[in-house]
Amino acid sequence: MKRGLRLHRQDNCIVMLDDVRRGEAVAYDGGSVIANADVDLGHKLSIEAIAIGEKIRKYGASIGSATAAIAPGDHIHTHNLKSDYIVGFHH
Amino acid sequence: MQGYVRQDGKLGIRNTVQVVFLVECAHHVAKRIAESFTADVQYFGFPGCYPSDYGHRLVRNLCTHANVGAVLLVSLGCENFDRNRLHQEIRQSGRPCETLVIQETGGTAPSIAEGCRRVREMLATIAATPRRAMTFGDLIIGTVCGGSDGTSGITGNPAVGRAFDRLLADNAICMFEESGELIGCEPHMMARAADESVRRDIDAAMSKARDYYSTMGLGSFSNGNAVGGLTTLEEKSLGAYAKSGDGKISGVIRPTEIPTKPGLYLMDVVPDGEPRFGYPNICDTSEIVELIATGCHIVLFTTGRGSVIGSVIAPVIKVCNNPQTYARLSDDMDINAGRIISEGATLDDVADDILRAIENTASGMPTKAEKLGHVEFVLTYKDFDYGKACCR
Numbered sequence A: 001m002k003r004g005l006r007l008h009r010q011d012n013c014i015v016m017l018d019d020v021r022r023g024e025a026v027a028y029d030g031g032s033v034i035a036n037a038d039v040d041l042g043h044k045l046s047i048e049a050i051a052i053g054e055k056i057r058k059y060g061a062s063i064g065s066a067t068a069a070i071a072p073g074d075h076i077h078t079h080n081l082k083s084d085y086i087v088g089f090h091h
Numbered sequence B: 001m002q003g004y005v006r007q008d009g010k011l012g013i014r015n016t017v018q019v020v021f022l023v024e025c026a027h028h029v030a031k032r033i034a035e036s037f038t039a040d041v042q043y044f045g046f047p048g049c050y051p052s053d054y055g056h057r058l059v060r061n062l063c064t065h066a067n068v069g070a071v072l073l074v075s076l077g078c079e080n081f082d083r084n085r086l087h088q089e090i091r092q093s094g095r096p097c098e099t100l101v102i103q104e105t106g107g108t109a110p111s112i113a114e115g116c117r118r119v120r121e122m123l124a125t126i127a128a129t130p131r132r133a134m135t136f137g138d139l140i141i142g143t144v145c146g147g148s149d150g151t152s153g154i155t156g157n158p159a160v161g162r163a164f165d166r167l168l169a170d171n172a173i174c175m176f177e178e179s180g181e182l183i184g185c186e187p188h189m190m191a192r193a194a195d196e197s198v199r200r201d202i203d204a205a206m207s208k209a210r211d212y213y214s215t216m217g218l219g220s221f222s223n224g225n226a227v228g229g230l231t232t233l234e235e236k237s238l239g240a241y242a243k244s245g246d247g248k249i250s251g252v253i254r255p256t257e258i259p260t261k262p263g264l265y266l267m268d269v270v271p272d273g274e275p276r277f278g279y280p281n282i283c284d285t286s287e288i289v290e291l292i293a294t295g296c297h298i299v300l301f302t303t304g305r306g307s308v309i310g311s312v313i314a315p316v317i318k319v320c321n322n323p324q325t326y327a328r329l330s331d332d333m334d335i336n337a338g339r340i341i342s343e344g345a346t347l348d349d350v351a352d353d354i355l356r357a358i359e360n361t362a363s364g365m366p367t368k369a370e371k372l373g374h375v376e377f378v379l380t381y382k383d384f385d386y387g388k389a390c391c392r
Helices: B024-034 B053-063 B083-092 B108-126 B156-169 B186-191 B196-216 B223-227 B233-244 B284-293 B323-332 B347-362
Strands: A013-016 A025-028 A031-034 A044-046 A055-058 A061-066 B002-005 B016-021 B041-045 B068-075 B097-101 B131-133 B140-146 B173-177 B249-253 B263-267 B298-303 B316-320
Touching (some): A013 A025, A013 A055, B016 B024, B016 B053, B016 B108, B024 B068, B024 B108, B053 B068, B053 B083, B053 B284, B083 B097, B097 B108, B140 B156, B140 B233, B140 B284, B156 B263, B156 B298, B156 B316, B156 B347, B186 B196, B196 B249, B284 B298, B298 B347, B316 B347
Parallel strands (some): B016 B068, B140 B173, B140 B298, B173 B263, B249 B263
Antiparallel strands (some): A013 A044, A055 A061, B002 B131
16 A cells, blocks of 8 residues: 655655654655654655755655755655745744 | 526626625624525625725625625715725626615614615515526636645645646636745746746746745745645645646736636736735635636635635635545535545546536535535735736
8 A cells, every 4th residue: 555655756755645653664656665753644755865955856846955964764844844935934 | 507697798606695895884784784684695895994996896896796696885984985986887787786874874773774675675686587507618717725735736736627627628717826826836837828928927927926925024834734744835836736737828817807718817816016915815715705806606725724614705615635634524525635545536536526516516506615604705905006917
Protein backbone atom coordinates (compact mmCIF):
# COMPACT_ATOMS: atom_id res chain seq x y z
CA MET A 1 0.00 0.00 0.00
CA LYS A 2 1.49 3.34 -1.08
CA ARG A 3 1.43 5.88 1.73
CA GLY A 4 3.28 8.61 -0.12
CA LEU A 5 2.65 10.33 -3.43
CA ARG A 6 5.45 11.59 -5.68
CA LEU A 7 3.64 14.16 -7.82
CA HIS A 8 6.40 14.57 -10.44
CA ARG A 9 9.47 12.56 -11.38
CA GLN A 10 11.73 15.56 -10.62
CA ASP A 11 10.34 16.00 -7.10
CA ASN A 12 12.63 15.55 -4.09
CA CYS A 13 9.71 15.20 -1.69
CA ILE A 14 6.53 13.13 -1.43
CA VAL A 15 3.10 14.02 -0.01
CA MET A 16 1.80 11.80 2.78
CA LEU A 17 -1.47 9.98 2.02
CA ASP A 18 -1.77 8.83 5.62
CA ASP A 19 -0.43 9.71 9.10
CA VAL A 20 2.89 7.85 9.58
CA ARG A 21 4.99 7.31 12.69
CA ARG A 22 8.76 7.72 13.05
CA GLY A 23 10.60 4.58 11.87
CA GLU A 24 7.82 3.38 9.54
CA ALA A 25 8.54 2.64 5.89
CA VAL A 26 6.70 4.83 3.39
CA ALA A 27 6.27 3.34 -0.07
CA TYR A 28 5.67 5.60 -3.04
CA ASP A 29 5.67 5.22 -6.80
CA GLY A 30 9.39 4.66 -7.50
CA GLY A 31 10.73 3.77 -4.07
CA SER A 32 10.41 3.66 -0.32
CA VAL A 33 11.82 5.75 2.52
CA ILE A 34 11.92 5.41 6.32
CA ALA A 35 10.21 8.33 8.09
CA ASN A 36 12.55 10.11 10.55
CA ALA A 37 9.62 11.75 12.35
CA ASP A 38 5.86 11.45 12.84
CA VAL A 39 4.37 13.01 9.71
CA ASP A 40 0.66 13.63 9.15
CA LEU A 41 -1.56 13.37 6.08
CA GLY A 42 -0.86 16.15 3.59
CA HIS A 43 2.62 16.88 4.94
CA LYS A 44 5.88 16.35 3.02
CA LEU A 45 8.66 13.82 3.45
CA SER A 46 12.07 14.17 1.81
CA ILE A 47 13.19 11.36 -0.51
CA GLU A 48 16.67 12.76 -1.24
CA ALA A 49 19.57 14.40 0.58
CA ILE A 50 19.02 18.14 0.14
CA ALA A 51 21.66 20.79 0.94
CA ILE A 52 21.01 24.23 2.45
CA GLY A 53 19.86 26.63 -0.28
CA GLU A 54 18.70 23.88 -2.63
CA LYS A 55 15.18 24.08 -4.02
CA ILE A 56 12.46 21.78 -2.71
CA ARG A 57 10.51 20.49 -5.72
CA LYS A 58 6.83 19.45 -5.62
CA TYR A 59 4.46 19.22 -8.64
CA GLY A 60 7.72 19.43 -10.64
CA ALA A 61 8.09 23.06 -9.50
CA SER A 62 10.08 24.83 -6.80
CA ILE A 63 8.16 25.50 -3.59
CA GLY A 64 11.06 27.33 -1.89
CA SER A 65 14.60 26.81 -0.56
CA ALA A 66 15.99 24.54 2.14
CA THR A 67 17.15 26.43 5.24
CA ALA A 68 18.84 23.36 6.79
CA ALA A 69 20.44 20.17 5.49
CA ILE A 70 17.69 17.62 4.86
CA ALA A 71 18.17 13.83 4.85
CA PRO A 72 15.96 11.26 3.08
CA GLY A 73 12.98 10.54 5.36
CA ASP A 74 13.01 13.98 7.05
CA HIS A 75 9.80 15.91 7.51
CA ILE A 76 9.99 18.99 5.26
CA HIS A 77 8.18 21.94 6.77
CA THR A 78 8.64 25.43 8.22
CA HIS A 79 11.74 24.37 10.20
CA ASN A 80 13.78 23.58 7.07
CA LEU A 81 12.01 25.22 4.10
CA LYS A 82 11.28 28.87 3.35
CA SER A 83 9.44 30.68 0.58
CA ASP A 84 11.42 32.39 -2.18
CA TYR A 85 8.61 34.96 -2.33
CA ILE A 86 6.76 36.15 0.76
CA VAL A 87 6.51 34.89 4.33
CA GLY A 88 3.32 33.28 5.58
CA PHE A 89 1.69 33.38 8.99
CA HIS A 90 2.33 30.62 11.51
CA HIS A 91 2.22 30.58 15.29
CA MET B 1 -32.13 22.34 -15.20
CA GLN B 2 -34.89 24.98 -15.38
CA GLY B 3 -33.80 28.60 -15.17
CA TYR B 4 -35.78 31.63 -13.99
CA VAL B 5 -35.92 34.00 -16.97
CA ARG B 6 -35.17 37.61 -16.00
CA GLN B 7 -36.23 40.59 -18.10
CA ASP B 8 -32.57 41.50 -18.71
CA GLY B 9 -32.02 38.09 -20.30
CA LYS B 10 -30.25 36.46 -17.36
CA LEU B 11 -31.19 32.92 -16.33
CA GLY B 12 -31.28 32.29 -12.60
CA ILE B 13 -31.14 29.03 -10.66
CA ARG B 14 -32.75 30.56 -7.53
CA ASN B 15 -35.62 33.04 -7.27
CA THR B 16 -34.87 35.28 -4.31
CA VAL B 17 -35.91 38.62 -2.87
CA GLN B 18 -32.92 40.52 -1.49
CA VAL B 19 -33.28 43.03 1.34
CA VAL B 20 -30.27 45.32 1.05
CA PHE B 21 -28.97 47.71 3.70
CA LEU B 22 -27.01 50.66 2.31
CA VAL B 23 -25.06 51.39 5.50
CA GLU B 24 -24.47 49.38 8.69
CA CYS B 25 -27.01 51.63 10.46
CA ALA B 26 -29.77 50.01 8.36
CA HIS B 27 -28.47 46.45 8.90
CA HIS B 28 -30.77 45.54 11.78
CA VAL B 29 -33.96 46.64 10.00
CA ALA B 30 -32.94 44.73 6.84
CA LYS B 31 -32.09 41.63 8.85
CA ARG B 32 -35.39 41.67 10.76
CA ILE B 33 -37.37 42.06 7.54
CA ALA B 34 -35.57 39.19 5.79
CA GLU B 35 -35.72 36.91 8.80
CA SER B 36 -39.51 37.24 8.90
CA PHE B 37 -39.62 35.08 5.76
CA THR B 38 -38.25 31.75 4.50
CA ALA B 39 -34.90 31.17 2.79
CA ASP B 40 -36.09 32.80 -0.46
CA VAL B 41 -35.75 36.19 1.24
CA GLN B 42 -32.16 37.07 2.15
CA TYR B 43 -30.30 40.19 3.21
CA PHE B 44 -26.88 41.70 2.66
CA GLY B 45 -25.48 45.21 2.37
CA PHE B 46 -22.63 47.65 2.37
CA PRO B 47 -21.51 48.64 5.87
CA GLY B 48 -19.56 51.81 5.18
CA CYS B 49 -20.91 55.36 5.15
CA TYR B 50 -18.24 56.79 2.85
CA PRO B 51 -18.99 56.42 -0.86
CA SER B 52 -17.16 53.67 -2.76
CA ASP B 53 -17.19 53.03 -6.49
CA TYR B 54 -16.23 49.40 -5.88
CA GLY B 55 -18.91 49.03 -3.18
CA HIS B 56 -21.58 50.49 -5.46
CA ARG B 57 -20.58 48.23 -8.35
CA LEU B 58 -20.67 45.14 -6.15
CA VAL B 59 -24.04 45.95 -4.61
CA ARG B 60 -25.49 46.82 -8.04
CA ASN B 61 -24.29 43.55 -9.56
CA LEU B 62 -25.53 41.53 -6.60
CA CYS B 63 -28.97 43.20 -6.80
CA THR B 64 -29.18 42.42 -10.52
CA HIS B 65 -27.76 38.88 -10.23
CA ALA B 66 -29.52 36.14 -12.19
CA ASN B 67 -30.70 34.53 -8.93
CA VAL B 68 -32.38 37.72 -7.72
CA GLY B 69 -36.02 38.41 -8.62
CA ALA B 70 -36.71 41.58 -6.65
CA VAL B 71 -34.95 43.96 -4.27
CA LEU B 72 -35.91 46.03 -1.25
CA LEU B 73 -33.31 48.70 -0.49
CA VAL B 74 -33.12 49.78 3.15
CA SER B 75 -31.53 53.17 3.71
CA LEU B 76 -31.04 54.94 7.02
CA GLY B 77 -31.41 58.21 5.12
CA CYS B 78 -28.22 60.18 5.70
CA GLU B 79 -25.57 57.74 4.39
CA ASN B 80 -23.48 58.56 1.33
CA PHE B 81 -24.52 55.52 -0.75
CA ASP B 82 -26.29 56.81 -3.89
CA ARG B 83 -29.57 54.97 -3.30
CA ASN B 84 -31.45 56.73 -6.09
CA ARG B 85 -28.88 55.69 -8.71
CA LEU B 86 -28.90 52.11 -7.41
CA HIS B 87 -32.71 52.06 -7.38
CA GLN B 88 -32.77 53.18 -11.05
CA GLU B 89 -30.13 50.64 -12.08
CA ILE B 90 -32.14 47.79 -10.52
CA ARG B 91 -35.39 49.02 -12.13
CA GLN B 92 -33.60 49.26 -15.50
CA SER B 93 -32.73 45.55 -15.18
CA GLY B 94 -36.48 44.85 -15.10
CA ARG B 95 -36.51 43.76 -11.45
CA PRO B 96 -39.10 45.13 -9.02
CA CYS B 97 -37.28 47.44 -6.59
CA GLU B 98 -38.49 49.51 -3.66
CA THR B 99 -36.56 51.83 -1.37
CA LEU B 100 -37.37 52.15 2.32
CA VAL B 101 -35.83 55.12 4.18
CA ILE B 102 -35.84 54.49 7.91
CA GLN B 103 -35.64 58.19 8.86
CA GLU B 104 -38.73 58.86 6.73
CA THR B 105 -40.70 55.80 7.83
CA GLY B 106 -40.89 56.45 11.56
CA GLY B 107 -37.87 54.47 12.74
CA THR B 108 -37.17 50.81 13.37
CA ALA B 109 -40.53 49.12 14.06
CA PRO B 110 -42.59 50.91 11.38
CA SER B 111 -39.79 50.31 8.84
CA ILE B 112 -39.71 46.58 9.59
CA ALA B 113 -43.52 46.38 9.26
CA GLU B 114 -43.54 48.38 6.02
CA GLY B 115 -40.59 46.38 4.65
CA CYS B 116 -42.36 43.08 5.35
CA ARG B 117 -45.47 44.33 3.57
CA ARG B 118 -43.44 45.22 0.47
CA VAL B 119 -41.51 41.95 0.48
CA ARG B 120 -44.81 40.01 0.59
CA GLU B 121 -45.88 41.85 -2.56
CA MET B 122 -42.55 41.14 -4.24
CA LEU B 123 -42.77 37.42 -3.42
CA ALA B 124 -46.19 37.31 -5.07
CA THR B 125 -44.80 39.11 -8.14
CA ILE B 126 -41.71 36.91 -8.63
CA ALA B 127 -43.69 33.70 -8.12
CA ALA B 128 -44.88 34.25 -11.70
CA THR B 129 -41.33 34.40 -13.13
CA PRO B 130 -41.21 32.35 -16.36
CA ARG B 131 -38.94 29.29 -16.55
CA ARG B 132 -36.97 27.74 -19.35
CA ALA B 133 -34.61 24.79 -19.74
CA MET B 134 -30.95 25.58 -19.26
CA THR B 135 -27.67 23.78 -19.97
CA PHE B 136 -24.13 24.05 -18.62
CA GLY B 137 -23.55 26.59 -21.40
CA ASP B 138 -25.93 29.00 -19.59
CA LEU B 139 -23.96 28.84 -16.36
CA ILE B 140 -21.21 30.95 -14.85
CA ILE B 141 -19.24 28.89 -12.33
CA GLY B 142 -16.57 30.24 -10.01
CA THR B 143 -14.11 28.46 -7.79
CA VAL B 144 -12.34 29.41 -4.60
CA CYS B 145 -10.38 27.47 -1.99
CA GLY B 146 -10.30 28.04 1.73
CA GLY B 147 -8.64 26.30 4.65
CA SER B 148 -6.25 24.66 2.19
CA ASP B 149 -3.93 21.91 3.37
CA GLY B 150 -1.53 19.39 1.87
CA THR B 151 -4.39 17.34 0.43
CA SER B 152 -5.99 20.25 -1.47
CA GLY B 153 -3.54 20.23 -4.36
CA ILE B 154 -3.85 16.47 -4.96
CA THR B 155 -7.63 15.87 -4.61
CA GLY B 156 -10.38 18.51 -4.81
CA ASN B 157 -8.44 21.27 -6.57
CA PRO B 158 -7.32 19.23 -9.60
CA ALA B 159 -10.76 17.55 -9.64
CA VAL B 160 -12.40 20.99 -9.93
CA GLY B 161 -9.88 21.66 -12.72
CA ARG B 162 -11.14 18.56 -14.56
CA ALA B 163 -14.75 19.69 -14.02
CA PHE B 164 -13.82 23.14 -15.40
CA ASP B 165 -12.31 21.55 -18.52
CA ARG B 166 -15.59 19.75 -19.14
CA LEU B 167 -17.76 22.82 -18.40
CA LEU B 168 -15.66 24.84 -20.87
CA ALA B 169 -16.20 22.15 -23.52
CA ASP B 170 -19.95 22.79 -22.96
CA ASN B 171 -19.45 26.56 -23.46
CA ALA B 172 -19.83 27.61 -19.83
CA ILE B 173 -18.07 30.63 -18.32
CA CYS B 174 -15.65 29.57 -15.58
CA MET B 175 -13.58 31.78 -13.32
CA PHE B 176 -10.80 31.35 -10.79
CA GLU B 177 -9.32 34.11 -8.68
CA GLU B 178 -7.07 35.35 -5.89
CA SER B 179 -3.94 36.29 -7.78
CA GLY B 180 -2.16 36.55 -4.42
CA GLU B 181 -2.63 32.79 -4.07
CA LEU B 182 -1.23 32.12 -7.54
CA ILE B 183 2.17 33.68 -6.84
CA GLY B 184 4.77 31.25 -8.16
CA CYS B 185 2.57 30.00 -11.04
CA GLU B 186 3.14 33.00 -13.34
CA PRO B 187 5.13 31.41 -16.19
CA HIS B 188 2.78 28.43 -16.48
CA MET B 189 -0.30 30.64 -16.35
CA MET B 190 1.05 33.04 -18.98
CA ALA B 191 1.76 30.08 -21.27
CA ARG B 192 -1.99 29.31 -21.15
CA ALA B 193 -3.06 32.81 -22.24
CA ALA B 194 -5.37 32.85 -25.26
CA ASP B 195 -3.36 35.64 -26.87
CA GLU B 196 -0.57 38.12 -26.28
CA SER B 197 -2.75 40.78 -24.65
CA VAL B 198 -4.14 38.26 -22.13
CA ARG B 199 -0.57 37.16 -21.44
CA ARG B 200 0.33 40.79 -20.65
CA ASP B 201 -2.76 41.19 -18.45
CA ILE B 202 -1.82 38.07 -16.45
CA ASP B 203 1.73 39.38 -16.07
CA ALA B 204 0.46 42.78 -14.86
CA ALA B 205 -2.07 41.27 -12.42
CA MET B 206 0.53 38.94 -10.93
CA SER B 207 3.15 41.65 -10.64
CA LYS B 208 0.61 43.79 -8.76
CA ALA B 209 -0.22 40.86 -6.45
CA ARG B 210 3.45 40.28 -5.60
CA ASP B 211 4.01 44.00 -4.89
CA TYR B 212 0.84 44.32 -2.82
CA TYR B 213 1.52 41.35 -0.56
CA SER B 214 5.21 42.28 -0.23
CA THR B 215 4.17 45.74 0.97
CA MET B 216 1.73 44.20 3.46
CA GLY B 217 4.67 42.08 4.66
CA LEU B 218 2.71 38.84 4.71
CA GLY B 219 1.44 36.53 2.01
CA SER B 220 -2.00 34.94 1.90
CA PHE B 221 -0.95 32.02 4.04
CA SER B 222 -2.55 31.06 7.34
CA ASN B 223 -1.51 29.11 10.37
CA GLY B 224 -4.08 26.45 9.41
CA ASN B 225 -2.37 26.00 6.05
CA ALA B 226 0.86 25.15 7.87
CA VAL B 227 -0.80 22.79 10.35
CA GLY B 228 -2.23 20.98 7.34
CA GLY B 229 1.19 20.43 5.78
CA LEU B 230 1.66 23.42 3.49
CA THR B 231 4.93 25.26 4.09
CA THR B 232 5.26 28.10 1.59
CA LEU B 233 3.04 30.46 -0.37
CA GLU B 234 4.28 29.11 -3.71
CA GLU B 235 3.45 25.57 -2.58
CA LYS B 236 -0.08 26.67 -1.63
CA SER B 237 -0.32 28.51 -4.96
CA LEU B 238 0.57 25.45 -7.04
CA GLY B 239 -2.18 23.50 -5.31
CA ALA B 240 -4.72 26.33 -5.69
CA TYR B 241 -3.80 26.82 -9.34
CA ALA B 242 -4.86 23.22 -10.09
CA LYS B 243 -8.50 24.40 -9.76
CA SER B 244 -8.17 26.20 -13.10
CA GLY B 245 -7.73 22.98 -15.09
CA ASP B 246 -5.97 22.86 -18.45
CA GLY B 247 -8.06 25.23 -20.56
CA LYS B 248 -6.64 28.31 -22.21
CA ILE B 249 -7.19 31.51 -20.22
CA SER B 250 -9.52 33.77 -22.20
CA GLY B 251 -9.08 36.93 -20.17
CA VAL B 252 -8.32 38.74 -16.92
CA ILE B 253 -11.34 40.36 -15.26
CA ARG B 254 -11.86 42.50 -12.16
CA PRO B 255 -14.73 42.00 -9.71
CA THR B 256 -18.10 42.95 -11.32
CA GLU B 257 -16.76 42.64 -14.91
CA ILE B 258 -19.04 39.85 -16.11
CA PRO B 259 -17.57 38.03 -19.15
CA THR B 260 -19.84 37.95 -22.17
CA LYS B 261 -18.16 35.07 -24.01
CA PRO B 262 -17.69 31.47 -22.86
CA GLY B 263 -14.25 30.65 -21.55
CA LEU B 264 -11.96 30.54 -18.54
CA TYR B 265 -11.19 33.83 -16.79
CA LEU B 266 -8.75 34.86 -14.08
CA MET B 267 -10.22 37.39 -11.67
CA ASP B 268 -7.72 40.00 -10.51
CA VAL B 269 -8.85 40.70 -6.95
CA VAL B 270 -5.89 42.81 -5.80
CA PRO B 271 -6.75 46.53 -5.55
CA ASP B 272 -4.99 49.02 -7.81
CA GLY B 273 -2.76 51.67 -6.26
CA GLU B 274 -1.04 51.68 -2.89
CA PRO B 275 -2.43 49.37 -0.18
CA ARG B 276 -5.11 51.37 1.62
CA PHE B 277 -7.63 49.22 3.43
CA GLY B 278 -5.55 46.20 4.34
CA TYR B 279 -5.63 42.81 2.67
CA PRO B 280 -7.21 42.35 -0.74
CA ASN B 281 -9.61 39.81 0.71
CA ILE B 282 -10.09 39.68 4.44
CA CYS B 283 -11.58 36.17 4.39
CA ASP B 284 -12.97 33.51 2.03
CA THR B 285 -16.43 35.10 2.05
CA SER B 286 -15.16 38.31 0.45
CA GLU B 287 -13.80 36.20 -2.44
CA ILE B 288 -17.11 34.35 -2.81
CA VAL B 289 -19.02 37.65 -2.82
CA GLU B 290 -16.79 39.00 -5.60
CA LEU B 291 -17.32 35.88 -7.70
CA ILE B 292 -21.10 36.14 -7.27
CA ALA B 293 -21.00 39.87 -8.08
CA THR B 294 -19.26 38.85 -11.30
CA GLY B 295 -22.17 36.67 -12.27
CA CYS B 296 -21.41 33.24 -10.80
CA HIS B 297 -24.54 31.10 -10.42
CA ILE B 298 -22.64 28.61 -8.27
CA VAL B 299 -19.32 28.73 -6.43
CA LEU B 300 -17.23 25.57 -6.03
CA PHE B 301 -15.44 25.93 -2.71
CA THR B 302 -12.66 23.42 -2.06
CA THR B 303 -11.47 23.00 1.51
CA GLY B 304 -8.91 20.83 3.28
CA ARG B 305 -9.10 21.96 6.89
CA GLY B 306 -12.89 22.18 6.60
CA SER B 307 -14.90 25.35 6.02
CA VAL B 308 -18.64 25.36 6.73
CA ILE B 309 -19.66 28.58 4.95
CA GLY B 310 -22.27 29.29 2.29
CA SER B 311 -23.46 32.59 0.83
CA VAL B 312 -26.41 34.78 0.03
CA ILE B 313 -27.69 34.86 -3.59
CA ALA B 314 -25.74 31.93 -5.07
CA PRO B 315 -25.28 28.38 -3.77
CA VAL B 316 -21.82 27.30 -2.60
CA ILE B 317 -20.91 23.66 -3.30
CA LYS B 318 -18.30 22.51 -0.82
CA VAL B 319 -15.68 20.07 -2.05
CA CYS B 320 -13.82 18.46 0.85
CA ASN B 321 -10.22 17.61 -0.04
CA ASN B 322 -9.15 15.77 3.08
CA PRO B 323 -10.70 12.38 4.00
CA GLN B 324 -10.03 12.95 7.73
CA THR B 325 -11.85 16.29 7.57
CA TYR B 326 -14.70 14.72 5.64
CA ALA B 327 -15.15 12.11 8.36
CA ARG B 328 -15.48 14.91 10.93
CA LEU B 329 -17.59 17.40 8.92
CA SER B 330 -19.54 15.34 6.39
CA ASP B 331 -22.84 17.12 7.22
CA ASP B 332 -21.29 20.31 5.86
CA MET B 333 -19.69 18.83 2.74
CA ASP B 334 -21.32 18.26 -0.65
CA ILE B 335 -18.45 16.34 -2.26
CA ASN B 336 -15.92 13.95 -0.74
CA ALA B 337 -12.83 14.54 -2.88
CA GLY B 338 -10.78 12.93 -0.11
CA ARG B 339 -11.94 9.55 -1.44
CA ILE B 340 -9.15 9.98 -4.00
CA ILE B 341 -6.84 9.30 -1.04
CA SER B 342 -9.00 7.00 1.11
CA GLU B 343 -10.65 4.88 -1.61
CA GLY B 344 -8.40 5.26 -4.64
CA ALA B 345 -11.02 7.19 -6.62
CA THR B 346 -9.71 9.07 -9.68
CA LEU B 347 -9.78 12.80 -10.36
CA ASP B 348 -12.34 12.10 -13.10
CA ASP B 349 -14.58 10.21 -10.62
CA VAL B 350 -14.65 13.30 -8.40
CA ALA B 351 -15.08 15.62 -11.41
CA ASP B 352 -18.19 13.51 -12.24
CA ASP B 353 -19.43 14.07 -8.66
CA ILE B 354 -18.86 17.82 -9.05
CA LEU B 355 -20.71 18.07 -12.37
CA ARG B 356 -23.60 16.05 -10.93
CA ALA B 357 -23.72 18.38 -7.92
CA ILE B 358 -23.77 21.41 -10.23
CA GLU B 359 -26.64 19.92 -12.20
CA ASN B 360 -28.60 19.04 -9.05
CA THR B 361 -27.97 22.43 -7.46
CA ALA B 362 -28.93 24.28 -10.65
CA SER B 363 -32.11 22.17 -10.69
CA GLY B 364 -33.10 23.56 -7.31
CA MET B 365 -31.72 20.96 -4.90
CA PRO B 366 -30.31 22.78 -1.86
CA THR B 367 -26.61 22.48 -1.06
CA LYS B 368 -25.49 21.44 2.42
CA ALA B 369 -24.82 25.09 3.30
CA GLU B 370 -28.28 26.13 2.07
CA LYS B 371 -29.91 23.36 4.14
CA LEU B 372 -28.02 24.55 7.20
CA GLY B 373 -29.06 28.17 6.61
CA HIS B 374 -25.62 29.61 5.81
CA VAL B 375 -25.93 33.10 4.30
CA GLU B 376 -22.50 34.58 5.00
CA PHE B 377 -21.74 37.95 3.47
CA VAL B 378 -18.95 40.50 3.79
CA LEU B 379 -18.12 43.57 1.73
CA THR B 380 -15.29 45.96 2.50
CA TYR B 381 -13.65 48.94 0.83
CA LYS B 382 -11.37 48.36 -2.16
CA ASP B 383 -10.23 50.44 -5.10
CA PHE B 384 -9.89 49.41 -8.72
CA ASP B 385 -8.99 51.63 -11.62
CA TYR B 386 -12.12 50.67 -13.56
CA GLY B 387 -11.38 53.38 -16.12
CA LYS B 388 -8.46 51.28 -17.35
CA ALA B 389 -9.39 48.58 -19.87
CA CYS B 390 -9.09 45.06 -18.54
CA CYS B 391 -12.18 43.00 -19.16
CA ARG B 392 -12.57 41.16 -22.44
